[in-house]
Amino acid sequence: MTTLDTQTIKEYAYSLGFDSARITSAAPFPETKQIIQERIGRGLMDGLPWFTAERAEISCHPDALLPEAQSIITLALCYLTEQPEEPDTAVPHGRISRYSWGDDYHDLIKPKLQQFAAWLKDYAKDIGNAEVETRLFVDTGRMVDRAVAQRAGLGWYGKNTNILTKGWGSWVFLAEIVTNLPLTPDAELKANCGSCEICLHACPTGALPNPYELDSTKCISFLTIELRGSIPLEMRPLMGNLIFGCDICQEVCPVNKVAEKRLGLRDAQGKPVIALNTIKKREVTTVSSGQRAEKAFQPQPEFHMRPQVGSTPELIPLLALTEEDFRERFRHSPIKRTKRRGFLRNVCVALGNSKDSKAIPALTNALHDNEALIRSHAAWALGSIGGTDAVTALQAALVNENDEEVQKEIRCALAMR
Numbered sequence: 164m165t166t167l168d169t170q171t172i173k174e175y176a177y178s179l180g181f182d183s184a185r186i187t188s189a190a191p192f193p194e195t196k197q198i199i200q201e202r203i204g205r206g207l208m209d210g211l212p213w214f215t216a217e218r219a220e221i222s223c224h225p226d227a228l229l230p231e232a233q234s235i236i237t238l239a240l241c242y243l244t245e246q247p248e249e250p251d252t253a254v255p256h257g258r259i260s261r262y263s264w265g266d267d268y269h270d271l272i273k274p275k276l277q278q279f280a281a282w283l284k285d286y287a288k289d290i291g292n293a294e295v296e297t298r299l300f301v302d303t304g305r306m307v308d309r310a311v312a313q314r315a316g317l318g319w320y321g322k323n324t325n326i327l328t329k330g331w332g333s334w335v336f337l338a339e340i341v342t343n344l345p346l347t348p349d350a351e352l353k354a355n356c357g358s359c360e361i362c363l364h365a366c367p368t369g370a371l372p373n374p375y376e377l378d379s380t381k382c383i384s385f386l387t388i389e390l391r392g393s394i395p396l397e398m399r400p401l402m403g404n405l406i407f408g409c410d411i412c413q414e415v416c417p418v419n420k421v422a423e424k425r426l427g428l429r430d431a432q433g434k435p436v437i438a439l440n441t442i443k444k445r446e447v448t449t450v451s452s453g454q455r456a457e458k459a460f461q462p463q464p465e466f467h468m469r470p471q472v473g474s475t476p477e478l479i480p481l482l483a484l485t486e487e488d489f490r491e492r493f494r495h496s497p498i499k500r501t502k503r504r505g506f507l508r509n510v511c512v513a514l515g516n517s518k519d520s521k522a523i524p525a526l527t528n529a530l531h532d533n534e535a536l537i538r539s540h541a542a543w544a545l546g547s548i549g550g551t552d553a554v555t556a557l558q559a560a561l562v563n564e565n566d567e568e569v570q571k572e573i574r575c576a577l578a579m580r
């Protein structure tokens with residue numbers, strides 16, 4: 164096979180809107196496999212039933228995904244957009260993690276990968292490579308996105324386990340194209356977090372017990388997005404007002420702050436610049452990583468916040484969402500993953516943590532929701548807010564409640580007085 168020019172491939176990636184593109188070989192990832200299997204064994208991945216040792220076996224062997232695999236093109240797409248306004252504090256607000264303010268990134272990145280693969284096949288054919296195979300991955304695929312990015316030198320592992328890039332911090336989505344084309348690999352980056360441990364101390368639930376180690380079962384991202392059932396009682400008070408995902412260990416990261424400053428999301432003193440859209444107008448021409456130069460940063464339009472989603476929505480009205488409202492409001496958003504019942508469960512927890520008695524009427528209504536999961540978390544929230552009205556509502560609900568789990572939650576909430 165004639166070797167392709169990797170710079171041409173990278174330039175094409177940039178033209179599609181990717182912010183970084185690097186290449187690694189399709190050799191296996193034996194260390195990653197060992198670490199994943201060890202973590203599964205210790206229960207750190209519990210609650211993700213699809214994340215099995217067998218899956219790790221495949222995902223760490225690119226040739227199990229594409230038998231003739233030779234190379235992996237790894238791609239990063241930055242999802243920073245404007246900084247939101249701080250919400251009015253007179254009523255309780257939730258917080259949604261940054262990656263979900265706009266449209267679902269899977270839907271945005273997949274067509275880009277398909278276009279990329281089609282172009283790659285044409286390019287390879289033009290120089291005499293007829294039999295080009297590709298497999299495309301973004302997040303959900305059986306691929307170890309972060310391990311690939313690390314080996315390709317796209318970034319390095321932060322102690323919060325996210326991949327940090329020099330130009331965009333960890334505010335990037337990762338994707339890959341596995342191919343049978345032999346491509347010259349890039350070198351790993353010689354960068355690391357040094358002595359910094361800020362993220363480990365900032366995590367509110369202790370989900371980062373050691374550097375580079377995430378206990379998924381405690382991570383608010385898992386609890387609010389992936390967990391289908393009840394949120395463990397001991398976790399609820401630690402979740403604050405986070406209702407979908409969590410960015411805390413990224414927000415505190417100094418590498419991310421540098422990236423935000425470079426892109427105009429922080430002022431010279433490092434303070435967040437509010438409601439910034441000037442990022443579009445600002446000309447940023449060089450990236451310090453040296454991976455690429457002369458590129459003005461243009462946020463992907465699809466990542467811009469959708470007004471019906473927002474970043475800090477008012478919580479009480481969310482409890483009134485019907486199935487249809489929920490589907491309509493979050494049609495394009497990653498939030499649809501939780502379904503209405505998971506999302507309203509999270510909203511109840513955030514309202515409980517707000518301790519705001521203005522939420523009592525809406526939570527009282529939620530005690531009669533069709534979904535037991537919502538009723539049980541509404542009960543917890545009322546117990547957490549407390550007061551005569553909350554107690555009366557809980558006692559009345561207990562009389563007619565048939566679900567044993569919900570009855571237990573109501574009794575537990577009444578005992579919180």
Ligand code: B12
Pocket residue numbers: 194195198199202211214260261262301302303304305306307308309310320323324325326327333334335336337338374375376377378379382384385388389407408409410412
């Ligand atoms: C499952 C999953 C989750 C789960 C579990 C996370 C977990 N334990 O890995 C949950 C739901 C909790 C989750 C949360 C989030 N996720 Co997620 N998730 C995934 C998924 C599907 C698999 C990750 C995986 O393989 N985990 C297995 C563990 C063992 O791998 P690992 O954490 O990378 O472990 C490595 C390090 O620990 C390292 N290591 C171990 N010891 C040492 C020692 C040293 C010295 C060093 C340097 C390294 C090192 O080696 C390990 C193996 O490579 C990937 C997509 C994919 N297909 O890869 C997205 C992915 C990792 N998630 C992503 C995102 C954005 C998030 C959230 C930020 C979302 C949010 N805002 O709420 C949070 C971040 C939480 C956090 N602090 O990591 C992005 C990360 C992008 C980036 N810049 O890194 C990914 C890559 C999706 C994507 N394609 O963009 N996620």
Ligand code: SF4
Pocket residue numbers: 323365366367368369370371377381382383384409410411412413
């Ligand atoms: S995403 Fe939130 S809960 Fe999860 S490790 Fe980071 S700070 Fe902790």
Ligand code: SF4
Pocket residue numbers: 321322323324356359360361362363412415416417418
């Ligand atoms: S906060 Fe510090 S330790 Fe954590 S990822 Fe960022 S640089 Fe690394």
